[in-house]
Amino acid sequence: MTTLLLAAGDNPLGHVLDRDSALSIEGTRLTLSMISLVVGALVCITVLMMAARRIKTGPSSEGNARFVTKGRIAQVIEVIVLGLRDQMLVPVMGERLAKAWLPLLLSLFFFILTLNLFGLVPFADLQEMLHVMMGQHDQAAHDMAHTQPAAVFFGGTATASLSVTLGLAVISFCAIWWQSFRDLGVKGTIEHLCGGHDLVHGSIGLWAVIPIIFVVEIGGMFIKPAALAIRLLANMVAGHTLMAVLFSFGAGVLKAGGPTWAAGSITLVAGIFAVLITFLELFVAFLQAFIFMFLTAVFISLMAHEDHGHEEHAHDQGHGGHDHGGSGHAVPSPAH
């Protein structure tokens, strides 16, 4: 354990950032985030399938009880789905868009949530500890110090990897522009990039701003999903780093030649704080999954109607929430 603590004291980020696992395919070393993605997807699909079976209406022989969801996890999932659909997505996107994009948005939410929650469980550290207890502590300490955990097959927070969050943002990007081309068409999309129909077909004097708006919109095309990726990454890395730093205090004392009791005391206090921060992390896991999903929904809804082009610019320039006249849905500002 002392060795582990010493190793942990070297670089707290070593426990947070993505690293290679012990698995490889045809000589290519798989990263922990890749394995977490696959495991997370399997767990997410399995849990949601079980929940769906319990939420589904039962046979008529059960009477009114057939409408009751059985099982607490299924009930929690049902409450989340209902809340997201009826309280968040439908008011923001409208019935038509919400119905069309609900599967993607809910899938993104639950997938990201699963990955975030996986990050709260120290699977990788447990495997390293097991490795040490099996007598290979020297190698483990060496590996950890160099962020090369030879014995770790699975663990870590996949969403604490920019590669993963960018991958998710790519899907959001595609969804946003798919909606744009589907609803506005190519001409409408180009008009949207140029400031909207009113501006393009408006006064010639205003055409001077079209190139500026075009550049801003093109930049926004990429900045919006990139912001989604970085926001998710930063939030997940920050919390985990804080916890790793807390635990590194004890190791730092040992490394500096301090007494074991001092290191133990500090580690105990740090552990108490870590427990508190874990609750915060739990909240952040839900919050960030929601924000990623919700902002994707907002960006999609901004591409829904041609006559919203003008309002979007006001929106993008920091005028906050506005009402989409056609659909009558208030869209909150995504620039948070």
Add this chain to the structure above:
Amino acid sequence: MFLFAADASNPMSVQILPLATAVVVALVTVIVLSLFVWPTIAKGLDERNEKILGEIKAAEDARANAKAAQEEFERKLVQAQQDADAMIKEARAQAQKAADDLRARSEAELAELKKRANAEMDAARRQAVAELEAHAAELAVSVASKILGRAIDAKDQKALVEQSIKEFASTGR
């Protein structure tokens, strides 16, 4: 902004393989969930929603029916009270009439009885007076016979009787 490299120690580094894995896995997850999970959940939630709305509507209908039935009941209750009041009033009137009839009939009978009794009393009185007159005549004849010491014939007897009666009548009245 992003560093496309294999430097895992840099939080801003992007590796193609994990990125591609994330895209593929996320897409597969979305597709699987969209095909097998969300339709089932949406159907279950919608059916429950319809059931709840149906139950609420049925409850509202039942409530409206109950309210209508209550109003009908109250209306009938008021009607029944009015009918009962009318019946009681009528019964009282009939009872009063019967009592009046009975009293009138009793009074009539009583008057008849009184009249009859008076007549009987008059008849009895007259009979008594006649008997007394007859008896007094006989008594007078007998006394007169004894005083005269002889039998008086029918002519004398008649004269005496008439005289006695006259005297009796003059003294008795």
